[in-house]
Amino acid sequence: MWRFLVLLLLWLLTAPALPQADPQSAAVEAFLDEAMPAASAPGLAWAILADGDLLVGSRGERVAGSGLAVTDDTPFALGSISKSFTALAIMQQVEAGQLDLDRGVAAYLDGFAGQPGAAITIRQLLSHTSGWSTLQGNSFQTGQAGQDNTLAGHVRQLALTPPARDPGTAWQYSNANYLILGAVIETVSGREFDAYIETEILAPLGMDHSSVGGGAAGESMAVGHQPWFGGRRPVPDQGGASGGMAAAGGIVASAADMALYLAMMSNGEDDLITADHKAMMMRPASAASPHYGFGWFIDAEADAVYHTGLTPGVETLAILSRSEQRGGVVLVNANSGMGFGVTGDILVGMSAFALGGTPQGSGPHFGTQSLYVMVLVLPVLFVAGIILAWRGRSGLRAKSGIAGWFSLGFPVLSTLAMAWVFVDLMPKLFGAPLATFYLYQPDMTILLVASSVTGVGFALFRLVLALGGRR
Numbered sequence: 001m002w003r004f005l006v007l008l009l010l011w012l013l014t015a016p017a018l019p020q021a022d023p024q025s026a027a028v029e030a031f032l033d034e035a036m037p038a039a040s041a042p043g044l045a046w047a048i049l050a051d052g053d054l055l056v057g058s059r060g061e062r063v064a065g066s067g068l069a070v071t072d073d074t075p076f077a078l079g080s081i082s083k084s085f086t087a088l089a090i091m092q093q094v095e096a097g098q099l100d101l102d103r104g105v106a107a108y109l110d111g112f113a114g115q116p117g118a119a120i121t122i123r124q125l126l127s128h129t130s131g132w133s134t135l136q137g138n139s140f141q142t143g144q145a146g147q148d149n150t151l152a153g154h155v156r157q158l159a160l161t162p163p164a165r166d167p168g169t170a171w172q173y174s175n176a177n178y179l180i181l182g183a184v185i186e187t188v189s190g191r192e193f194d195a196y197i198e199t200e201i202l203a204p205l206g207m208d209h210s211s212v213g214g215g216a217a218g219e220s221m222a223v224g225h226q227p228w229f230g231g232r233r234p235v236p237d238q239g240g241a242s243g244g245m246a247a248a249g250g251i252v253a254s255a256a257d258m259a260l261y262l263a264m265m266s267n268g269e270d271d272l273i274t275a276d277h278k279a280m281m282m283r284p285a286s287a288a289s290p291h292y293g294f295g296w297f298i299d300a301e302a303d304a305v306y307h308t309g310l311t312p313g314v315e316t317l318a319i320l321s322r323s324e325q326r327g328g329v330v331l332v333n334a335n336s337g338m339g340f341g342v343t344g345d346i347l348v349g350m351s352a353f354a355l356g357g358t359p360q361g362s363g364p365h366f367g368t369q370s371l372y373v374m375v376l377v378l379p380v381l382f383v384a385g386i387i388l389a390w391r392g393r394s395g396l397r398a399k400s401g402i403a404g405w406f407s408l409g410f411p412v413l414s415t416l417a418m419a420w421v422f423v424d425l426m427p428k429l430f431g432a433p434l435a436t437f438y439l440y441q442p443d444m445t446i447l448l449v450a451s452s453v454t455g456v457g458f459a460l461f462r463l464v465l466a467l468g469g470r471r
Contacts, residue, residue: 024048025055028353032059035349040232040341041334042225043070045255048328048354049262056256062333063223063234072256073209076222076331079309081258081318082251083178084265085197087126087281087295089185091273092200098188101126108184111155116162122184124167125177126294127285131163134431137175140245149244151193155183171289173431175248182247193247202253204272205260210253212246221252224313227337229443235313249311258318258329266320266327282322296320304355308347310335312439317347319354328354338444339369375422375447382454389462396466408466411459419452 028046036044036059043060062068093099099108099122106118120130140154148156158176165172182193189196194212202210214221225232253261268275281294282305291298296305303323309316313335320327330350336343342365349359389396399407426448427437438445 024050024353025057027358028055028057028350031349031353031359032346035346036060038341039332039334039336039343039346041332041343041346042232043074043222044330044332044346045070045072045074045076045222046328046330046350047072047255047259047262049259049266049326050356051325054259054263056259058255060333062221064225064232070222070333071254073254074222075209075211075214075220075252075254076316076333077214077224077249077309077311077314078251078253078258078316078318078331079249079311079314080175081307081309081316081329082246082249084281084295084307084318085201085251085261086178086181086185086247088201088273089196090122090126090181091277091281091294093185093188095273095277099184105180105184108187109155109159109180111159115159117159117167120163120167122181123285125181125184127171127289127292128173128177129168129171129286129288130174130177131165131167131169132158132161132172132174132176133164134173135428135433136161136164137173137177137179137248138432138436140175140179151179151182151186151244151247154179154244168286168288171292173292175245178248179245185247194250197251201272202257205257205264207253207257207260210251210257212252213250214252222314222331222333224311225334226313226440226442227335227341227444230340232334232341233442249309255329255331258331262318262320262327262329266325282320302355306351310440315343315347317351319351321355324356326355335440338372338441339365339367340372372444372447375444375451378451379447379454382451382458385458386454386461389458389465393465396462399466408463412456412463415452415455415459419456422448422452 028048032044041060042064043058043062045058046056048055056072058070058072058074060070062070062074090099094101101123102121104112104119104121105125106112106115112118117130117132124130136158140149140157148154158180185196186193191199197212201207224235226235264271265278268278282296282298283293284290284298285293291300293305296307298305302321304319304321306317306319314331314333315335316329316331318327318329328350330347332343332346334341334343342362345362348362352359396408399405423434427434430437434445
């Protein structure tokens with residue numbers, strides 16, 4: 001018996017320790033247990049870097065209801081995180097002696113010679129201080145029929161488009177800047193943008209589940225989901241951003257691959273570019289750009305850089321500390337709803353974990369929820385108003401005097417103003433025309449149009465009833 005006890009004691013002393021769950025990983029999973037159902041997100045993948053250690057996780061489905069699991073290697077459309085790759089490619093060409101950050105774009109693209117944006121510099125394009133507006137940059141996303149929707153076609157159109165502001169005077173985020181940078185990369189490297197990124201950045205880092213445009217991902221790619229009247233619907237086109245938009249938002253990558261990319265950006269070593277140029281990308285680019293470097297937003301309070309990404313049906317975030325080897329990425333295959341199914345809470349919470357903190361509650365979204373409910377109810381109220389106007393048409397025809405004409409005319413003016421706010425002003429406040437807004441918020445767009453049409457229809461119907469009876 002004592003021999004058995006000795007052998008047991010020796011085994012306990014020499015046996016490998018059982019693996020223990022990482023405390024941060026357990027905290028992340030507990031957070032996602034609550035956050036994912038609240039956001040009604042079908043699936044997500046994430047990665048966190050901490051002092052050389054790597055945590056990677058995934059959960060949910062590539063397509064809602066399909067049973068196809070999201071894995072650490074599932075490719076997601078990165079959206080505007082792609083801008084950091086484009087900026088990295090520009091810095092490679094700077095180091096190769098092919099580019100000068102402070103030369104005008106016309107020195108590299110002949111189409112800009114003699115045009116309004118000829119003197120805009122590479123530095124201004126990288127830092128969104130060129131003068132082109134958010135709205136100008138987003139006008140290309142719908143890929144209108146009859147237009148040249150290639151990168152070259154977009155850049156030719158931009159060359160003829162005067163910037164909304166004087167270059168170098170103010171910061172405004174615009175996809176236009178990075179479309180032009182994509183064309184610059186093609187010109188100075190002699191290669192197509194996608195071929196350059198895949199051979200000079202993705203392949204050297206071992207990002208085997210990543211590509212430009214998503215064509216190589218095939219059916220393994222996570223399918224995006226748009227908000228749809230309280231639920232979610234898959235986005236039909238899962239090819240990532242078109243070739244014409246790739247430099248601004250068309251790279252596709254998995255969470256595990258993004259961990260390799262973030263590790264390279266934070267290692268303080270000379271590899272794809274020098275450590276000095278990596279640091280330059282993460283500093284304010286100029287006095288006009290205090291919160292943006294080259295392809296990265298800057299959070300001075302957290303001493304971190306980050307970039308979000310938004311494509312139809314997918315939202316992403318990558319973040320890096322500037323003072324510690326910390327960072328992370330989260331990829332979600334759902335767009336936020338207007339107050340309901342808000343995926344942004346997941347992005348904010350995961351960014352806190354990536355920097356070594358813990359998420360703080362975001363609180364309710366009463367403002368956007370109230371707006372959504374109002375726009376949902378308005379068409380019903382206007383249709384009911386049309387029915388009531390018909391039933392009370394004799395009273396409308398009896399209206400006279402200033403008060404009577406005011407009661408007939410004011411609804412026409414007010415509903416026309418409402419329609420303008422709903423279909424023109426509100427989408428532009430988000431920096432996009434209505435057609436682009438539809439790509440991310442299809443249900444809200446339909447409700448805005450329905451409210452506008454029924455509202456103006458109600459007011460005009462009352463007026464026609466009143467005037468028709470008098471004749």
